[in-house]
Amino acid sequence: MKVGIRLNKEDKSLRQQRTISKAIAYAGIGLHSGKAVEIRLLPAAIDYGIKFLRTDIAQAQPISAKVTNVTDTLRATTIANAVGTHVFTVEHLLAALAMLNIDNCLVEISSPEPPVADGSAKVFLDLLEQAGIEEQVASVQEFCLPEVVAVYDADKYICALPYDGFRISFTSINNHPLLGTQHYDLVVSEAACKTEIAPARTIGFMHEVEMLKKMGLGLGGSLENVVVYDEKSVLTPLRFEDELVRHKILDVIGDLSLVGKIKAHIIAVKSSHALNIQLAKKINELKNLEGK
The missing domain is CATH 3.30.230.20 (lpxc deacetylase, domain 1)
Incomplete structure (x- = not known):
């Protein structure tokens, strides 16, 4: 069945x-x-x-x-x-x-x-x-999550709970004095995404620039396409006071789209692309089991 x-x-x-x-x-x-x-x-x-x-x-x-x-x-x-x-x-x-x-x-x-x-x-x-x-x-073939799925990495985690819809609750914790703890809860809809999530931009830090360049990363980044923070201030005008956590939700939406349409409540703390994809893979395993 x-x-x-x-x-x-x-x-x-x-x-x-x-x-x-x-x-x-x-x-x-x-x-x-x-x-x-x-x-x-x-x-x-x-x-x-x-x-x-x-x-x-x-x-x-x-x-x-x-x-x-x-x-x-x-x-x-x-x-x-x-x-x-x-x-x-x-x-x-x-x-x-x-x-x-x-x-x-x-x-x-x-x-x-x-x-x-x-x-x-x-x-x-x-x-x-x-x-x-x-x-x-x-x-559309939509997968209704049948059970809780979670991924943990020390103080970071992301989990998916059965839910009649698609919802994301994300908590970002950063020690920068202008960032701190940011939380955003989104019931995902086209209208909400257009105004509240889609405009949120990638965040970067000046102290990471040289390291990223040595890794061959961030070569196209600038103040025009990244919200940049130095040690005490933000160098790019913000679109939202909590732009960081909104962009994290944007990333979750993009990463989890790789598993197809799902019904679930996603709860994340300090999650990353790595954790998002690990969760997506676990959901995909469940999806394959349920589809047999």
Whole structure:
């Protein structure tokens, strides 16, 4: 018996799958690579899912945005296909797609990393709305979490509880004098995400800059696309007083979209891409068990 996956096509409460109405493009630079990149977002058929296609590689195969394809979570989320072709820092674009409930889309990308844009998901969300959203004649398969799932790492954790909807409660704790403890509770909806979460940008710290550069990361970061803090102050005008925790929720939305549509209450304290993906993998294992 399939307990977790709702497959009844006649159930009027089920949402229809969505794609975009027309192709649309955007160019910029990657946050970590610093490389120039252009993406094209294209409509896709029912059950296609979200896939990335590297146009800078001859005869490249698409990379499905699935948690089973995650290969790295250092400072960002990386996905790759069976032959090792990869894209990284996919979480902001994935979050925008998830916020608008877009299930099927092909992302053509001319470099290994999408544009950082302004460091948030808002540019991508606006781009998708410009392209238009089209409902498709098939229902979404939504996984209703049957039990509690959790991941712990010392004082950091993220867990998912059964819940009739999708909700995220995140607590961020940072010793910077302007940050401290921030908490945000979001019942995820398209309207709430557009105004409260999508505009929240990536946070960075001046003391990390040299270390990141030595690691080959943050090469495209600037005050234009990262909210930067020095030891005592913030160098970038904030969009929200609690922009850090809102962006953490944005990352959770993007990372957990890799497991598909779920019904759950996510509760996190100091979570990271690594913990988000570990949770997504545990949910995926449950999903596979329930689907048998």
